[in-house]
Amino acid sequence: xxxxxxxxxxxxxxxxxxxxxxxxxxxxxxxxxxxxxxxxxxxxxxxxxxxxxxxxxxxxxxxxxxxxxxxxxxxxxxxxxxxxxxxxxxxxxxxxxxxxxxxxxxxxxxxxxxxxxxxxxxxxxxxxxxxxxxxxxxxxxxxxxxxxxxxxxxxxxxxxxxxxxxxxxxxxxxxxxxxxxxxxxxxxxxxxxxxxxxxxxxxxxxxxxxxxxxxxxxxxxxxxxxxxxxxxxxxxxxxxxxxxxxxxxxxxxxxxxxxxxxxxxxxxxxxxxxxxxxxxxxxxxxxxx
Amino acid sequence: xxxxxxxxxxxxxxxxxxxxxxxxxxxxxxxxxxxxxxxxxxxxxxxxxxxxxxxxxxxxxxxxxxxxxxxxxxxxxxxxxxxxxxxxxxxxxxxxxxxxxxxxxxxxxxxxxxxxxxxxxxxxxxxxxxxxxxxxxxxxxxxxxxxxxxxxxxxxxxxxxxxxxxxxxxxxxxxxxxxxxxxxxxxxxxxxxxxxxxxxxxxxxxxxxxxxxxxxxxxxxxxxxxxxxxxxxxxxxxxxxxxxxxxxxxxxxxxxx
Numbered sequence: 001x002x003x004x005x006x007x008x009x010x011x012x013x014x015x016x017x018x019x020x021x022x023x024x025x026x027x028x029x030x031x032x033x034x035x036x037x038x039x040x041x042x043x044x045x046x047x048x049x050x051x052x053x054x055x056x057x058x059x060x061x062x063x064x065x066x067x068x069x070x071x072x073x074x075x076x077x078x079x080x081x082x083x084x085x086x087x088x089x090x091x092x093x094x095x096x097x098x099x100x101x102x103x104x105x106x107x108x109x110x111x112x113x114x115x116x117x118x119x120x121x122x123x124x125x126x127x128x129x130x131x132x133x134x135x136x137x138x139x140x141x142x143x144x145x146x147x148x149x150x151x152x153x154x155x156x157x158x159x160x161x162x163x164x165x166x167x168x169x170x171x172x173x174x175x176x177x178x179x180x181x182x183x184x185x186x187x188x189x190x191x192x193x194x195x196x197x198x199x200x201x202x203x204x205x206x207x208x209x210x211x212x213x214x215x216x217x218x219x220x221x222x223x224x225x226x227x228x229x230x231x232x233x234x235x236x237x238x239x240x241x242x243x244x245x246x247x248x249x250x251x252x253x254x255x256x257x258x259x260x261x262x263x264x265x266x267x268x269x270x271x272x273x274x275x276x277x278x279x280x281x282x283x284x285x286x287x288x289x
Numbered sequence: 290x291x292x293x294x295x296x297x298x299x300x301x302x303x304x305x306x307x308x309x310x311x312x313x314x315x316x317x318x319x320x321x322x323x324x325x326x327x328x329x330x331x332x333x334x335x336x337x338x339x340x341x342x343x344x345x346x347x348x349x350x351x352x353x354x355x356x357x358x359x360x361x362x363x364x365x366x367x368x369x370x371x372x373x374x375x376x377x378x379x380x381x382x383x384x385x386x387x388x389x390x391x392x393x394x395x396x397x398x399x400x401x402x403x404x405x406x407x408x409x410x411x412x413x414x415x416x417x418x419x420x421x422x423x424x425x426x427x428x429x430x431x432x433x434x435x436x437x438x439x440x441x442x443x444x445x446x447x448x449x450x451x452x453x454x455x456x457x458x459x460x461x462x463x464x465x466x467x468x469x470x471x472x473x474x475x476x477x478x479x480x481x482x483x484x485x486x487x488x489x490x491x492x493x494x495x496x497x498x499x500x501x502x503x504x505x506x507x508x509x510x511x512x513x514x515x516x517x518x519x520x521x522x523x524x525x526x527x528x529x530x531x532x533x534x535x536x537x538x539x540x541x542x543x544x545x546x
Contacts, residue, residue: 179376181339181376182370182378184362187393196389200380200381280380280421280423
């Protein structure tokens, strides 16, 4: 067995402590069919509640139109070229922002996570920047670079950076030192170990970070559009519908529904991709693959 | 082949909690030899192995592999660790795990794949190429780790308690596997174990280390009739005698400290 000093070195990074967000959500051992029927029941109940509140007049139908009306409007919006243009612009800003954030955050995370000196030197700046709400930066950025696509992309990048950066660094911290030693013992240098062991080993965590960032990016895309209030985008569509007198509540909520639906679908796709790509990771944690 | 002169290593040097793992250790291993190193738990065996592999820099003394001073990991050296589940890369198939170190050898993809296949065959895992480590039993995973070392064709193979995490039956199979593959490839093997019987059964020579700080307290030649066999070798009078002697050396120094 290893000397005591050896063991002390390894003890704080056991694998069992590395739990991704997904693992926590998977605790209940229910079948797929049961899970889906429960989800569907919840959604139906929620829709029914809105319908009831609105139809009975408990809530003013002007501010909360019945769910069926919102849904119907949502369907007709799809064939509206103006709405489609709004939606495409938003998706573009979202995708570019998220992609750039990943391209910046993963290498940056690898750097900060593997070079302690740079990590220490940049820590105060990082800790200062991180809590700044991206929306608070809108006036500054708008003044600097204008309010077009570049504004949205910049803010999406800024906000989506953090979950990816932190998950990359967190994942790196958990890489098994023995896995790294195994490759080193074949004469591989630090860069090879970083790219061939540390990066793939942290990939499940980076992917979770990316999934969280996808949600954040969506929030930022829409809110930047609403604040900017001009040009194209789902947020602009919602903003203009709210500006009308009386406000076009059905339009607003139909737009919101589409944003929500988009978020749900993206999340589900990314979860499925994670399960598929990181089967080894989940098998190792003793979960059903 | 391997020359260790006056080796010492201190963890946390300077602090009051400094741990002297190794002190004044001298050892030389001839080419082609299978040396077993035994010693009480926590005596610094793994520190010794990591020093030879260039994974840590010892605080004193020197190590030479094939005449070259070890400063970083020597070429032509492979290590098999005890904890196969941590030392294999779980995101890679078995074949990719075995082939990965060969990238250091300027072999093209086809040559790497063939070498991996051959090594897996020699450890009895032909056909498992496309499986992932988590789909294999512990003993099979350790076979993959051994195949990875063999494919690399090292002149020195270090094994750090390679059979410490498998059941007794698998352990015997793996001991015989090591005896088999050493016949095929002319390599020097240094195998660290805390199992006295195993050291005598597998080794040409057994070196006993003291409790930390480790130094050599016994160096015995194992002269058993070959080929070795799990039943007959273990009941041979020389085996019984040797294991008793090694046991006394290990215990004697464990009790003294």
